Amino acid sequence: MKQLLIAERFCLIAHVLSMAFGLAGLLLILPRPELVMSLPPAGQTLFQWGMAGGGVVYIIFGAAAVALYSMRTLGLGATLAFLLPSVFLSLSSELLGTSTGFPFGHYHYLSGLGYKIAGLVPFTIPLSWFYLGLVSYVIARAGVAGGKGKLNWVRQIGAIALGALLLTAWDFVLDPAMSQTSVPFWEFEEVGAFFGMPYRNLAGWMGTGALFMSSAAFFWRKMPIQLERSELGLPLIVYLVNFAFGAIITVTSLDSRFWFPTSLAVLLGVVPAIALSWIAKPAAGYVTETMPSLETSAVTAQIPPQPVGVLRK
Numbered sequence: 001m002k003q004l005l006i007a008e009r010f011c012l013i014a015h016v017l018s019m020a021f022g023l024a025g026l027l028l029i030l031p032r033p034e035l036v037m038s039l040p041p042a043g044q045t046l047f048q049w050g051m052a053g054g055g056v057v058y059i060i061f062g063a064a065a066v067a068l069y070s071m072r073t074l075g076l077g078a079t080l081a082f083l084l085p086s087v088f089l090s091l092s093s094e095l096l097g098t099s100t101g102f103p104f105g106h107y108h109y110l111s112g113l114g115y116k117i118a119g120l121v122p123f124t125i126p127l128s129w130f131y132l133g134l135v136s137y138v139i140a141r142a143g144v145a146g147g148k149g150k151l152n153w154v155r156q157i158g159a160i161a162l163g164a165l166l167l168t169a170w171d172f173v174l175d176p177a178m179s180q181t182s183v184p185f186w187e188f189e190e191v192g193a194f195f196g197m198p199y200r201n202l203a204g205w206m207g208t209g210a211l212f213m214s215s216a217a218f219f220w221r222k223m224p225i226q227l228e229r230s231e232l233g234l235p236l237i238v239y240l241v242n243f244a245f246g247a248i249i250t251v252t253s254l255d256s257r258f259w260f261p262t263s264l265a266v267l268l269g270v271v272p273a274i275a276l277s278w279i280a281k282p283a284a285g286y287v288t289e290t291m292p293s294l295e296t297s298a299v300t301a302q303i304p305p306q307p308v309g310v311l312r313k
Contacts, residue, residue, distance in 0.1 A: 011065035018058035066131035079217035090129035103204030106189040135235035136164035143276025164209035169269025173246035
């Protein structure tokens, strides 16, 4: 468990630092080519490598940090039950979208995000769906549960809807930052009515997120999961840092019109994420390593200790 925590924190720090490096390169150095030219040859080569692979690095570290967090708090089974459907379903949606225009609109990926599966979708894209999807769903689920333990079907639907909304709100700042700035990573083949994005792109995000979150809810139904507020630190950090990454690029690189989708993303994403994290409470009978009396009782009763974050039925 300690080794997982160390690896998780390392990946989280690397994730944040790689995004900070990307921001510095995109916003401070690229607009000033004389700075790059003033570097020694080794520095110029390092900068070129960083700009070419920075997107790949931060996504991989983000996915690794979230996967390790999930394994530590929810267990391997619950992690795979989210990872596999989210990667498969998001990749299917992306392949369908880049081929037919459904469900996101007509678009295609450019360079900078790694090897393209079937020549269409960078392998890092389904990984980003996984890690932002999981933190969004975990935050929403913990807030909706509010310490009540097992969720009834109404709360399940609410958690899925809120999780998909948090994920989609992030796209309000991600899409402009990644498709309409001087260094785009993908581009739409149609001019969308919502600040360059087609409205069906937003519907596609909601639908895809809700689909794999529903799949996770189905697989998690026999292992009621309840995280206490103190264990939502990493999901909230990952969500807020990724939001800030897109928002900073959007508001500094594009015109003042884009303050509206950024503000909307704050209202529909950042504020609910913080509120839901705060609402979450420890559930009755919650088992953690910091509660020795419960663990001792479990051993005495010859009940195997449960993974952190998982309630016994």
